[in-house]
Amino acid sequence: MAEPRVPGGRGAELDLPCGESVHVHDLDMGMxxxxxxxxxxxAVVTDIHPPxxxxxxxxxxxxxxxxxxxxDMGEFGTTHLMGIVLEEFPGEVATENVEEDQDVGYALVWVSDFDSRRLHEIVVELVVELMEHALSHADSDEAMTQFEADMLDFDVTEFVDEYRRERDFSGPHDTPA
Incomplete structure (x- = not known):
C-alpha cells in the first residue's frame, strides 16, 4: 500500500524554488x-553534511x-550555515524536515535555486559578513582595521575555486556528523 505524501513525514515532496518538486527519497545523503x-x-545540502x-x-x-x-542543534554547523543562507534568500531555498522518515538517513534537507558552486560562494560571503559584523562590536579598532585590510586581499571566487580543487570530499571530515 502506498504511503500518503504528508509534509514532513514519510514520502514528503519538496517544492523547489524553480516551480518543480522532488520526492525526498530522490535526494541521496551523498548528493x-x-x-x-x-x-x-x-545545490542539495543535508544536516549530515559537515561544515x-x-x-x-x-x-x-x-x-x-x-x-x-x-x-537545540548543538555546536555551530551546517544547519546554522544553511539558516543564514535561508534568512538571506528565503525564496531561493526550499527546506524540509524529514526526521520522521527513517528511510532517507537525514533529518533536514535544503535545495537551493543555485548550483552547488554558487551556493558555496554565498556561504563564504555570508560568513565573511558575519565575521565583519562581529568585529564591528569588538572594542578593538585595530582588529577591525586588520580585518578590513585582509578582506581587500580576499577573493571569494578564488577561495572557492581553490578549496573545491583541493578539498577531498571523501576525507575524514566529510562523513556524516
Whole structure:
C-alpha cells in the first residue's frame, strides 16, 4: 500500500524554488547537486553534511569556538550555515524536515535555486559578513582595521575555486556528523 505524501513525514515532496518538486527519497545523503526537470542543477545540502564542505576544518573549529548557538542543534554547523543562507534568500531555498522518515538517513534537507558552486560562494560571503559584523562590536579598532585590510586581499571566487580543487570530499571530515 502506498504511503500518503504528508509534509514532513514519510514520502514528503519538496517544492523547489524553480516551480518543480522532488520526492525526498530522490535526494541521496551523498548528493550535492540535483539535476532538475527545469534544466538547472540545484545545490542539495543535508544536516549530515559537515561544515567543512564549505570551509577548511581549522576555520570550522574557529567558528565553533566563537559562535554561540542558542538552539537545540548543538555546536555551530551546517544547519546554522544553511539558516543564514535561508534568512538571506528565503525564496531561493526550499527546506524540509524529514526526521520522521527513517528511510532517507537525514533529518533536514535544503535545495537551493543555485548550483552547488554558487551556493558555496554565498556561504563564504555570508560568513565573511558575519565575521565583519562581529568585529564591528569588538572594542578593538585595530582588529577591525586588520580585518578590513585582509578582506581587500580576499577573493571569494578564488577561495572557492581553490578549496573545491583541493578539498577531498571523501576525507575524514566529510562523513556524516
Amino acid at each position: 550535492r547537486e540535483y539535476d532538475c526537470a527545469c534544466g538547472a542543477s540545484h 567543512s564542505r564549505f570551509f577548511p576544518e581549522f576555520l570550522v573549529d574557529i567558528l565553533r569556538e566563537t559562535i554561540e548557538t542558542d538552539d
